[in-house]
Amino acid sequence: MPRATAVPPAAAVPPVTPPAFADFAQSVYPFLELQPFHRVYYRVLEAFAQGRIRRLIVTMPPQHGKSVGATTLLPAYLLGLDPDCRVAIASYSGALASKFNRRVQRILDSREYGAFFPATTIKQGTRPPSYIRTADEVEIIGRRGSLLSVGREGSLTGNRVDCFILDDLYKDAMEANSPLVRANCWEWYTSVVRTRMHNRSRELIVFTRWHEEDLIGSIAAREPVEMLHSWAQLDAPPREGWLHLNFEALKASPPTELDPRAEGEALWEQQQGAALLAAKRRLDPLQFEAMYQGHPTAREGLLYGLHLAEYDALPREIVRRASYTDTADTGDDYLCSLAYVVDVDGLVYITDAVYTRDPMEVTERLVAEMFLRSDTRQAAVESNNGGRGFARAVQALAPDVRVEWFHQSGNKEARILSNAATVLHLVRFPRGWALRWPELYGHLTTYRRTFRANRWHDAADVVTGIVEREVVDRGRKRVRGVRFL
Template sequence: MSAYLKKSAALREVDPAHALAEIRREKAERNLSDFIRQAWPIIEPGTEYVHNWHIDLISEYMEAVNLGQINRLVINMPPRHMKSIHVTVCYPVWTWIKHPEKRFIKVSYSDNLSRKHNVLSRDIVLSPWYQRTWGDCFALKDDVNRQNEFKNNRQGMMFSTSIGGALTGEGGDVIILDDPQNPLQANSETEREGTISFFKNTLQSRLNNPKTGAFIIVMQRLHEKDLTGHIMAEDLGYTHLCLPAEAPERTVVTFPISGREIIREEGDVLNPQRFDREVLAGLKKSMGSLQYAGQYQQVPAPAEGVIFKREWLQNFYRPEAAPHQNMLIQSWDMAFTKSEGSAKVAGFVMGRSGTDIYVFDLVNEKMTFTESVAAVRTLSGKWPKARAKVVENKANGPAIVDLLKKKIAGMVEFNPKGSKEERALSTTPYFEAGNIFLPDPSTAPWVHDLIQDLLMFPKGVYKDDIDALVQGILYLMDKPSMTGPPSDDSALIKESYWTRRR
């Protein structure tokens, strides 16, 4: 039996209530997660505490900072996932239990926000629970006990300020930057550069001991050139903990001290008890794909686009004005399975008119093998003039071609060359030259999502529609431009559009 269990058993024999209090005290002292759980009624009265593994993970990173194993740390995670309560409010007062001499500087984009976090820390220290449990460790000084600054009688300090705020004469052992950028000003180059300049030219010199002092930055990503982007681009030696709301791929998360592992399959939700798939889908719809990608997925893309630029995606046409198509095809990107973490199936109807390509229809959702086969059949019936059905020979593609080639004419396997990014880059001249036309979004609502996916590529969660679109462009542009009198393709296209709208 361990010494801890022996002590617990001995205490229970003497006084069960006292024993329970001692056990709770030891658990809170050893583990920041337990400390937060016990402090929760003080900082969030009337709100139920909901535990999740990411709280344990961040707690170990904070412990690694206290042990000197990490002294430069960036944490990127979605809003409303307890990042401020965890790192800025609870971590400093938990540290004071064993190290009351520590001096903390807390910085946020707003002085009111930073002050609020500091007041919550002080509320915990002054609470009957904290005083009853650790009141003998230190006492707050009456002469330095303000909202933005308070000290204890062991020379410990907690000081709060804002980006650009006064720090005259102040130094810290731990400097915490919590949301250093205002989300409403994320697209302002002046604001972003001001934040980075304050970090570089003011905060960098405020560590009491540059070798042992720690910087902790906890924020949601707002722009590719925000403070996190600067730190990563400059390779400043920071440990980077990134926790997207939905796992973009299978990820093994390893705890820094215990070695515990959490496996996040593609699409796994970070905290499903509070932000399940339905809630996240609603947020994505209301915020838009670009904002959601930055704040919730931690992969910000420039508003103008990464590979495909926004200015290239403004060529819209009305279906009644669609020109004659020399060639009309389907282009498909299949998936292996229909599961929570699986990719989507994407199928386009596209046509070429001289040097231009027109996109007419899109199917894009998760499907089983049987559903994928049915989708090809349905689109073939809907667009009979789309003679070639081009299917990438990956995932279920070859099996679907083999099954349908004797039942549907024109089933063609496409063998892509190069990576997804290389293939996408090869089509950018067509977009830039204005050769790619999309339907007016008022006639095809899916165009909005397609444009967002194009702007986000290759950083977006789903790339299936882009793969299928790029494949169709490459196939069509590889064919000779046919000339001759218009067929009835354009009439069929118009009829199909207006039939769907009715």
């Protein structure tokens, strides 16, 4: 509801204690239902508004409220804290940027906003006549502050910007996957956005990721980007680099102070639950990792991609039933154990899997149960990083299985890359394995040729180990150093 009269210049208005950003948001938008992650998000945005963070990147899944917080409510809050602040909003189109601007103006017009920030007022109708108020630009009466909106590749000639908010500079996957669009976006950012900034300017980039070489990826390749995990980082942000807050739709990374969810827990269960997200992941693991997890991967740089073979039924003649296990090296790694059979032609059929970051006392039981369920006769366990003790524990739980431990001394990168073609040629997974083991499926199908670009190597390491044992070592004597329990 518009305020009845324009408020005098700020010098005539007594100071008002500013509210917390989350309280402000719920006052001007009473329909908001803030989830725990929203409160974390808004607290980080408040630190940005206060100037404690100068350069901030926020990534989160679609339809989770990123634009409401960063591009609608935050500009109004910024202008309330500092009516002299020159704020600019940019998006993939001028029409969308103008839409954000109009939403902010409606907040600035409201009585609720006036109660919080009486010094920040804008033109009402034709009064005062000397001030600008359009869909793309509005000025604060009696102060130097303003709000400007612009589409990607739009002009900002002559406009100095104190705070820039860039929200979704790519319309869709087609744009983000276009090298030409990405190059034009980067050129616009460096030649227009950066040239409007000064020493104290702030930047907020809030995106749903589409491609590893989008604007965020291009910045990360050239400037320091520090992942935001604890509240203490807000008090000591990087002087020249960026803080990056990423919300995964399904929790996959270790719990942090800002995101303490358990593995597999949905970010907003009531809006997009774990079951729905798992179905989206199955449709396109690569797109899901980018848009919903914030970990984009270029399809052209994949090692296996979607070329891993599948089977409908096991072969009639089976010459060997075995398994291969790689225990977790660190707390962030996965234990990967694959049971398989080998036919007379040397083809390998994966029959069962344990792929988890559960603690060893849990995985020992899970792997032993898999051995019994799959009728495994011979099990190989890498002895690196506690594998020897793991092998002994599993042997005690599955005494009829011949468990062996061995030290893997080969270079992991060289082994995985050099055996990739053999994996694609010989290894088969059961049809529908994306449903049975979605994380295993996702990590193998999105595994990169550029070794250091991968976060997890566990699944690729195990399928590599299987073909090494069944192809490279088969026909030789058993590798020296292997011990049977």
